[in-house]
Amino acid sequence: MLKPGPIKGRGASHNPHNKFEKLSYELELDDDLLKDQTKPKTEFFHDTSKSIVAENNSPDIGFRFSANPYRGCEHGCAYCYARPSHEYLGYSAGIDFETKIFVKEKAPELLRQKLSSRGWKCELIMMSGITDCYQPIERKLQLTRGCLQVLAEFRNPVSLITKNALITRDIDVFQELAKYDCVSTCLSVTTLNEELGRKLEPRTSAPRARLKAIEELAKAGIPVAVNVAPVIPGLTDHEMPAILKAAHEAGASSAGFTPLRLPSTVQPVFVEWLEQHFPERKEKVLSHIRSLRGGLLNDANFGSRMRGQGPIAENIQQMFKIYSKRFGFDKRTWSLSTEHFRRVTDQLSLF
Secondary structure (H helix, E strand, O other): OOOOOOOOOOOOOOOOOOOOOOOOOOOOOOOHHHHHHOOOOOEEEEOOOOOOEEEOOOOOOOOOEEEOOEEOOOOOOOOOOOHHHHHHHOOOOOHHHHHEEEEOOOHHHHHHHHHHOOOOOOOOEEEOOOOOOOOOOHHHHOHHHHHHHHHHHHOOOEEEEEOOHHHHHHHHHHHHHHOOOOEEEEEEEOOOOHHHHHHHOOOOOOHHHHHHHHHHHHHOOOOEEEEEEEEOOOOOHHHHHHHHHHHHHHOOOEEEEEEOOOOOOHHHHHHHHHHHHOOOOHHHHHHHHHHHOOOOOOOOOOOHHHHOOOHHHHHHHHHHHHHHHHOOHHHOOOOOOOOOOOOOOHHHOOO
16 A cells, blocks of 8 residues: 655654554545645644643653643654654644644633642743644744743743744743743754755754844843754764854854654654655664664663663764863853742733
């Protein structure tokens, strides 16, 4: 049975089976559904979640609480480790993840309720801990901006990481948060090769736009970092020095990196992406990933999953260490403050 080829503007080209579903179907080449799948439209659904702040207990993730107005992500990055989260909603980690977006329309209101609660003890909240809070629909809905405004009112510290230059729209709110040492931002940069970027991360901002966003945030006095992520051995790992250099020149004051992770149903999406776009490199890339992950395509163990293991992992870590030191990233740390937190009433709203 033939599968559809690459879909313009999408990272996945099919829907792998949802591991939680007993039944599945495969499309025949002449099936009308296959024709529809060649130009899938993004659909948006109401998310009726009763809370917006999620608690994380993973020991190798540097935050406890996260918030995000969206489930699923239209950015469509072929490697996105968040793809399997869509299976809990009854959908697939493939095309469904990037075309069926759930919107928490009451996100700012829910966040206000959480921060107003006497049970809330001020702590950092991470935005984009899973899907990107600045994906394309945010330009219209402004739910992330609404959440940031609430955080600014309460002076609750927040960190954000994104692949979208739309983050610069909210510089005014970041500046209010920065008065109280309550904000840090980060742009994730995978590659400086724009052609590769369009294939790998089809609906994100171009690399040059992300570097420009770093520049604008830095000039506005907002702490901004670069995250070289994911580092894909055999495909993008050689770009790390150039990415760190470009981010340094743009004004980034800190840096990090994360090797590629392929949990669960991300694997068939990424492997098919390699087959379609880089068939000549497929085996080399997969071999390097296995070397990085103890002979498998994924390592789910805490600690090693975020850094990898073996010679390739050590080479990546050493390269990051050398160039971070060269550009001064190893000397700069941030410490966000909780001492200015306050519970506010509607009458005290700043926005």
